[in-house]
Amino acid sequence: MKNALLVTAHPYVESFNFALRTQAIELLHMLDWQVNTSDLYQQGFNPILSPADFPNIPTSVPLSLPKQQEVAHQHALFSNDINSEQSKLLAADLVILQFPLWWGSYPAILKGWIERVLSHGYGYGSNNLLSGKSILLSVTTGGANNEEELEHYQTKIDQLGVDVFAYAKMKVLKAIINHGPSHSNEQQRQTLLERSKQQLVSMVNA
Ligand SMILES: Cc1cc2nc3c(=O)[nH]c(=O)nc-3n(C[C@H](O)[C@H](O)[C@H](O)COP(=O)(O)O)c2cc1C
Structure with missing residues (x-):
């Protein structure tokens, strides 16, 4: 059975981002995938990298965050919230990031x-533990007005994925982008959802 991790960054469970999240979970379950989730706002994820990430690290380790991260990984000194996210990532064949631009x-x-x-x-440097895993950015935007803007968004958002995740030697899939859900009516949203579902199906079946 294949395993996915779906990471969502949106404060409102009523949002279009959450509709995409729910649809992806249902679809992956139907295709017999195991799905883990990280709902960052809902779990109160702290986004600030600081020494609190490794509270018990020896004072002999230099005050360099990359070095401290490396030692924290080698000696299991990370805080619980990081351990939990890293374990979910290690289990995943596919990581989906669901977020608004x-x-x-x-x-x-x-x-x-x-x-x-x-x-x-862990992710880069002396270890590339996420190497070979697939990553998909599923992104919503404020809206695109023409072909040129559509292309601009696609290039820009694909690059956002490459900048981070290709560096960690992950396989960056072509981003799924939904434009302007907040000024779409219910029917238009259903059309966007259906198109996103088909895009996801073709990616997981590829
Ligand atoms: C702080 C903030 C910054 C935003 N910046 C952009 C942007 O750079 N480009 C864009 O297309 N939309 C931008 N938007 C619009 C959001 O992308 C849009 O509201 C969201 O994708 C709609 O999805 P939702 O209804 O699930 O929130 C921004 C919105 C906020 C709140």
Whole structure:
């Protein structure tokens, strides 16, 4: 049985982002995948990388966050919230990040998840423990007005994935992008959902 981790960064469970999340979980279950979830706002995930990530690290370790992350991984010194996220990632064949585009990028809570969880000596550096896993960015935007803008968003968002996750030697899939759900009516949202479902089906069957 294949395993997916679905990470969602949206404060409202009533949002279109959560509709996409729920649909992806149902679909993957139907296709016989095991699904783990991380709902970052709902679990109160702390996005701030700091020394509190490794409260018991020896004072002899240099005050360098990458070095401290590496030692924390080697000696199991990470805080519980990081351990939990890293374990879910290790179990996953496919990671889906579900989020709205905010200022052209990841919402801060998700950026912080990346900074804290994809740590040096675990995700990159001396170990690439996520190497070969697939990663899919499923993103909503404020809206695109024409072909040129559609293409601009696709290139930009695919690059967001590559910048982080190709560095961790993950396989970055073409992003699924839904434009302007907040000014779409119910019928238009259903059409967007259906199209996203077909895109996800073709990716997991590829
Ligand atoms: C802080 C903030 C920044 C945003 N920045 C962008 C942006 O850079 N580009 C864009 O297309 N939409 C931007 N938006 C619009 C959101 O992407 C849009 O509201 C969201 O994708 C709609 O999905 P939802 O209804 O599930 O929240 C921004 C919204 C907020 C709140």
